[in-house]
Amino acid sequence: MAAETALTRTPPVPTGESGAGGRVRRTGTLTPYLFLLPYAVVFCTFVLAPAVYGLWISLHDWDYLLPGKPFVGLDNYKALFDSNSAVYSFWWESLSATGIFTVLSVPLLLAVPLMLALLLNRSFKGRTLFRAIYFAPYVLGVAVIGVLWRFLLDPNLGVVNAVLGAIGLPGDTPWTTALPWGWVTLVGVTVWWTLGFNAVIYLAGLQDIPRELYEAARIDGGGKWAEFRHVTLPGLRPVLLFVTVNTVLVSANMFGQSYLITQGAPGTETRTAIMYIAQVGLSDYKMGSAAAMSYLLTACLLVISLIVFRLFREKDA
Amino acid sequence: MRRVKPVAWYTVLIGLSLIFVAPLVWMLLTAFKTPGEATRVPPTVLPEEPTMGAIDTLLGNSQTPVLRWFVNSLLAATGQAVLVLAIASMAAYALARLEFRFKKLIFGMIIATLFVPSFVLIIPNFLIVDRFGMLDTLWALIIPGAAGAFGVFFLRQFFLSLPRELEEAAVLEGANSWQIFTKVVLPLSKPALATLAVISFLTNWNDFIWPVYVLFSPDQFTLQPGLAILQGAYTINYPVIMAGALVASIPVLLLFIVAQRYVIEGVSRSGLKG
Numbered sequence: 001m002a003a004e005t006a007l008t009r010t011p012p013v014p015t016g017e018s019g020a021g022g023r024v025r026r027t028g029t030l031t032p033y034l035f036l037l038p039y040a041v042v043f044c045t046f047v048l049a050p051a052v053y054g055l056w057i058s059l060h061d062w063d064y065l066l067p068g069k070p071f072v073g074l075d076n077y078k079a080l081f082d083s084n085s086a087v088y089s090f091w092w093e094s095l096s097a098t099g100i101f102t103v104l105s106v107p108l109l110l111a112v113p114l115m116l117a118l119l120l121n122r123s124f125k126g127r128t129l130f131r132a133i134y135f136a137p138y139v140l141g142v143a144v145i146g147v148l149w150r151f152l153l154d155p156n157l158g159v160v161n162a163v164l165g166a167i168g169l170p171g172d173t174p175w176t177t178a179l180p181w182g183w184v185t186l187v188g189v190t191v192w193w194t195l196g197f198n199a200v201i202y203l204a205g206l207q208d209i210p211r212e213l214y215e216a217a218r219i220d221g222g223g224k225w226a227e228f229r230h231v232t233l234p235g236l237r238p239v240l241l242f243v244t245v246n247t248v249l250v251s252a253n254m255f256g257q258s259y260l261i262t263q264g265a266p267g268t269e270t271r272t273a274i275m276y277i278a279q280v281g282l283s284d285y286k287m288g289s290a291a292a293m294s295y296l297l298t299a300c301l302l303v304i305s306l307i308v309f310r311l312f313r314e315k316d317a
Numbered sequence: 318m319r320r321v322k323p324v325a326w327y328t329v330l331i332g333l334s335l336i337f338v339a340p341l342v343w344m345l346l347t348a349f350k351t352p353g354e355a356t357r358v359p360p361t362v363l364p365e366e367p368t369m370g371a372i373d374t375l376l377g378n379s380q381t382p383v384l385r386w387f388v389n390s391l392l393a394a395t396g397q398a399v400l401v402l403a404i405a406s407m408a409a410y411a412l413a414r415l416e417f418r419f420k421k422l423i424f425g426m427i428i429a430t431l432f433v434p435s436f437v438l439i440i441p442n443f444l445i446v447d448r449f450g451m452l453d454t455l456w457a458l459i460i461p462g463a464a465g466a467f468g469v470f471f472l473r474q475f476f477l478s479l480p481r482e483l484e485e486a487a488v489l490e491g492a493n494s495w496q497i498f499t500k501v502v503l504p505l506s507k508p509a510l511a512t513l514a515v516i517s518f519l520t521n522w523n524d525f526i527w528p529v530y531v532l533f534s535p536d537q538f539t540l541q542p543g544l545a546i547l548q549g550a551y552t553i554n555y556p557v558i559m560a561g562a563l564v565a566s567i568p569v570l571l572l573f574i575v576a577q578r579y580v581i582e583g584v585s586r587s588g589l590k591g
Contacts, residue, residue, distance in 0.1 A: 031494050032417035039408035039469060042400075046461040047430050050441035057441060064444075116333075124326065132577050133334045136341070139573040139580065141523030143541040144562045147548050148344050151555045157356035159343060166359055192336070197584060204585035249434055256525045260545060274436050274526070281440045282530040294437045301434055 054291045062288035069288075076292035087280070087289055093268060094276035095297070097258075101272065102251040104187045109247045110240075113195045117202035118232075131203070135196030142193075146260025149189045150176060153261070182262045182270045190257055194250070198243050205239030206232070241312045245305050252301055273297055341566070348372065348560040355555045371556035375564075381547060382535060383564060390539040391568070393458040394521040400459060401517045402510055405468030410498050412469065413476035414484070424473075427466045439527065446531060457531045458539065462521060468513050471586060475509040476502060508579070515576045516583040522569055540565040 058076050062069045079085035120131055137145065152158050153175035165171020175185045209231065217227045233240075255274040258264060264271035273293070281290025347355050348371055350364045375383050411417070412424050442461055443452075451457040479502065487497050503510070522541075529542040538546070540561075547561045573580055 029417070032411045032415035032420075035407045035411035035415065035494070035498070036423070039404040039464075042404060042460065042464045043427065043430075043466075045445065046442055046464040047433075047438065047466075048426075050438045050445055051433065053445070054437060054441040057444070119329075126327075126330075128577075130330050130334065131581070132573070133337055135581065135584075136570070136573065137337055139519055139523075139569050140341075140566050141541050141569075142525050143523075143544040144344075144565050147544050147558050147562050148340060150548065151347070151559065152340060152343065154356075154553070154555075157553060157555070159360045162358045162360050192340075196337075200581055200584045201587070245432070249432070253434060253436055255436075259525075259529075260548060277436060278439070278526065278530060282443060287440050287444070291440050294440065298434055298437045305432065 055295065057287055058291035058295055060288045062286075062291070064285035064287055072288070076288045077296065079289065080292060080296060087293075090268065090276060091273075091293060094271050094273045097270055098252055098254065098273040098297075100183060101186060101190075101254055102248060104183060105190050105251050106244070106247050108187065108191050109195060109198055109251070110244060112191060113198035113243075114202050116195065116199040117206055118228075120199070120203055121206045131200070135200060137193045138196045140193075142256030143260065145189065145193045146256050149185070150261045153185055176262050177265050179266060179269055182265060185261060186254075186257050186270060189261065190251075190254070198247065201239060201243055202236065205236045209235035237312065241308070244308050244312075248304055248308065249301060252297065344559045344562055344566070347556055348563045350556050352554045352556055355559075356553065371554075371560040374554075374557050375547075375560045378550075380535060381543065381550060382538075383540075383543065383547075383561060385536055386538050386540045386543040387564060389455060389537065390522055390541070390565075393455050393539055394518045396455070396459040397463055397521040398514045398517040400463040401465075401468045402514055404463060405513065406472050406503065406506070406510065407498070408469050409472035409476055410502060413473045414502075415494065427469055431466045431470065436526075439530070443531060452531055453533045453537050455537070458521065458524070458528055462524070462527070467587065468517065471513055471583070472506070472509060474586070475506055479505055508582075511576070512579040512583040512586075515572065515579045518572065519569055519580070 059071060059073060060069045061072045061075070079087055080091050082088060116134060120127060120134075152160050155161060155172065155174045155177055158175070160175065161171045161173060164173070173181055175181050213231045213235065214227060217231050222230065253274060254272050255278070258270050258272050258275055262270040264275065277290045277293045277297070280293070281287045346362065346364060349367045349369070350361075351366065351368055351370060354361055354365060375381070408427075412420065446452055446457045446461060449456075451460070483501050483505070484497050487501050492500065525541045528539050529545060532538050532542060535546075544558070544561055544565060547558050551557045
């Protein structure tokens, strides 16, 4: 190891309070940086640099296929707000698609996994097995989930409509080809696919709530609901904050489900912002415009995340 | 805990299980049906005449080299897991145990990127990967994704929880930081390393949008973008598409069954201190 030579040996510094969390050993001045170096190189190249590079790209008329990439200032951003521009209507349509999807799926992805976690937060035989079963779809990629549900929900050939028809319900619902069914499909499939993830996080949170709090609540004579409101929810607050922010981020990132299941159908109504950004930037190679879109979307998400943090803080008082 | 009637209780649990398992079983069964039977109304559950036809079609088409995709997926996911373990564990050790300037700032910066939506990096990263000549190669799938902050964050938490006594004893014996890291800290961290390896593998195996746009030639594809190609090529020949989905599912489902504890552990941890 080349790093070996630079690692200086120093005697341990005697400390009065050994084992305290913040105490650290003294080492050669270069050593820590050598440990950091390999990760830092990858991190700077593929996270920090692109975050800044993207801003730079968004200020240019950056066509991947053309040699010249003239500086255009904020024009790419202005075009997104100018109803005469070529991208205006598609951009806002795709942003509203992402918005609709997020508004519909986030509440479900907060509530349903919580119910599931409460169900699993008891001791019974086979608990680990059932937890694994409910989590299983999540270990599959969106591509598998996408082609699978495209098949199951095929309006004419799919088994879902066949079963619904057989039990006397309408058997011709256009799940993947018309609205509002497209949204029902995208949201439903996403909930089915990812609810195990949130449920496992909730479950870990539930197990951290001290038993005594429940016993105290029981002595106070509150019912199940009072217990949930005054013990479970406050105990889960940090976990709820994480799950909320994370679920919003993931929903706003939605791509594969629309790409594979509805393919934007009926027209481009279910084409999400990420799908549109990818198409403009990586299929049409208009990277300046696409970069501008991605920063605008990031700004929206930042505002939403701050609002969520605020809401959770206010409940403190 | 309140007593529940076992029969009612397990009926609910098993009913719920069906919702999650039935679609996956349907995928499995369809892969062994003929195209006609797969879309018959009313549907048949078990294949009436089980056939390897779909699988033969899938493997026999040189336009869609599924076995090649399988190997590519395996290489990319394994490669990234190994890379993440190596670089994240070193960085996490420095952040957990060593003292240096701007440590808090550096850690804060890494953590902040957990909340940067990944799509914002896609376009600039496409150009960066292009500049390194990695477009349309597996390197594009292995290296950039290893920059994620989760591994560093996760291992740092774990290292902080290790008792210091063993490390202190090693210091007394004259070990340097590298020796302490490789001979004391890493062996103690096997469960955490296993968890991170499994999570990294799964994440990479399942990634979709990035490989769709950075890979172009059929030979370079992995299974996930490959499934989109199969869907386009076989449209309503569903047994072939389901056979492809099966190939993409089996390794991760097996890994999940074997390493369930690690997967669940990794996911639980991601929420606690987020």
